[in-house]
Amino acid sequence: MASTQTEQKSARSRRGTGSYDERRIKLAESALRTLGQLGYARTSLRDIAANSEFSHGVVHYYFRDKTELIIFCVKHYKTQCMHRYDSVVSESTTADGLLTGFADKLVQTLSEEPSMHRLWYDLRSQSMFQEALRVDVYDIDRGLEDMIWRVVTRYAELSESRPMIESRAAYTMFDGIFESALRDFLADRAGTVEWIRAQVTSLLPALCTPVDSTSS
Amino acid sequence: MASTQTEQKSARSRRGTGSYDERRIKLAESALRTLGQLGYARTSLRDIAANSEFSHGVVHYYFRDKTELIIFCVKHYKTQCMHRYDSVVSESTTADGLLTGFADKLVQTLSEEPSMHRLWYDLRSQSMFQEALRVDVYDIDRGLEDMIWRVVTRYAELSESRPMIESRAAYTMFDGIFESALRDFLADRAGTVEWIRAQVTSLLPALCTPVDSTSS
DNA sequence: ATTCATTCTTGACAAGTGTCAAGACCAATT
DNA sequence: AATTGGTCTTGACACTTGTCAAGAATGAAT
Incomplete structure (x- = not known):
């Protein structure tokens, strides 16, 4: 299910700019900024969304749950650093x-x-x-x-x-x-x-x- | 107010065993066990109370708020270690x-x-x-x-x-x-x-x- | 035995949490 | 123009959180 989703969604980009994966990264980078300011424990999904261009519900469109988002952020940071x-x-x-x-x-x-x-x-x-x-x-x-x-x-x-x-x-x-x-x-x-x-x-x-x- | 409280309360011990300060320590040590298992962020006052002999409300009798409890715990640990x-x-x-x-x-x-x-x-x-x-x-x-x-x-x-x-x-x-x-x-x-x-x-x-x- | 301050419990409150469903929006296809 | 399906928002849910007030329970002092 996840693979089908990824394939289909990355095919087209409707809203905003960039592909599905690019927007995933955009959300993750926004999340990283917020996490860096508040810390892991004190950062809620609404905090993350508030500091981004999205609303709080969108997180569950790109990530299964909060943990998956965090881990994705961390791995993204890893490749940079x-x-x-x-x-x-x-x-x-x-x-x-x-x-x-x-x-x-x-x-x-x-x-x-x-x-x-x-x-x-x-x-x-x-x-x-x-x-x-x-x-x-x-x-x-x-x-x-x-x-x-x-x-x-x-x-x-x-x-x-x-x-x-x-x-x-x-x-x-x-x-x-x-x-x-x-x-x-x-x-x-x-x-x-x-x-x-x-x-x-x-x-x-x-x-x-x-x-x-x-x-x- | 805090000093008066301490003076008066340490004068007598009604419930349980030990003085006011001793029970403060007892609560703190109980909190330390729970904190050590769940971590700072995931430990609630109810978790702490549940693993102790007290109810969840008693925390605010011995400590002003959660932060004061945590800091007291940390300092207590410090003296041990x-x-x-x-x-x-x-x-x-x-x-x-x-x-x-x-x-x-x-x-x-x-x-x-x-x-x-x-x-x-x-x-x-x-x-x-x-x-x-x-x-x-x-x-x-x-x-x-x-x-x-x-x-x-x-x-x-x-x-x-x-x-x-x-x-x-x-x-x-x-x-x-x-x-x-x-x-x-x-x-x-x-x-x-x-x-x-x-x-x-x-x-x-x-x-x-x-x-x-x-x-x- | 009654009083009384101290100690502790109970129940409630408002605020905040992750999660999710229902539907709006919108671009591409037909 | 109508349809389709990916994208996103909104609002709600069940739950947990820290905090606190009201009062019960307790044991020492009178």
Whole structure:
């Protein structure tokens, strides 16, 4: 039933602009903005609709229920966010360049989209209570871990060293720093940007140990 | 008005057992159990009352509103949890003893009270949206940071070394590892305990660098 | 035994929730 | 012009929520 629906509806677009899938995404992005401001628990379908161009009933036309909408939003966010550092990784030619580029991007991310990130942490916490969220949260978390690992391995490469720790541990460290800095940033505490920059700048080199050039 | 109330009511205890303050705590502990199972957002005052020996109306006798109850619960939890590692710190006589003692306690904490910890992370995430929670969450976070710092400095002392990083950074790292392990533990993923033990066992020594014995 | 303040229960209220059915709207097809 | 079927709005539903008022229950003080 769902597949038939999708096929038929995506064939034509009557109202507004764009196809069925495009409007699904439009609704999801509108929902993401609202979720980022109010948080997962305090956002109702009517809040979402009020901040969009639709009425509150339309949600059940595009999504089965609230949970499906949320999960769709999260997955959509994932695809946007997962490769944020790829350009930094590919364009850096020196270890120091990568280091400052990474730190800059982290700071930019922190200060430009804090609401999206607090929503992510909100959902990740909720996944500890709601089993329905666990799989998707886990997938995103692993995606972010891979993203960080690409940075770490590339830095090791450029600095002719080897990562001292495994992917998972490296991610939890940067993630912990970022989450802590995000709370400070949202609470308007001073020195947040300087702190996270200093932390990242010292952590990344510390995670890599020079390779023994005499061997092999 | 609140002070008068407290004075008078704590003077005598009619119903049940214990004073006014003791029953406040009893209600709060009951609330903590329920909150730990359902999460902050999905727990209603009726849920809390249902899992206690009281009726749902009694909450407004002991607390002004829901937020005051939550904050009281959190602070109560804080006092319980804040000095969990003190005995490990004071009783350890060698660096390795402290290391394994710390790791054991972390594992024990993780596996014995996972619900309390997911509640804490839940509230900390909520504090990014609700300003009313920020101060208390911040205080607890600093208390936990101090707790970790006591472990780190003591380890440095016993291993005749110096911490390489500052208190805040050390805390975010251990906290990140713990939170990640907690999600794995709650999702019944295998190897969680071994992972966190390995991480902690390697991280704590890595945070300390041998002191230069020739100087001073 | 009566009084009395404290403690607790009950029932109700208004507001807000997710969900859904009924139908209006509208563009393309006939 | 009439029909068709995807799109969207409206209004309602059953339910839950925090809050509070009214009063019952309780045990100490008189």
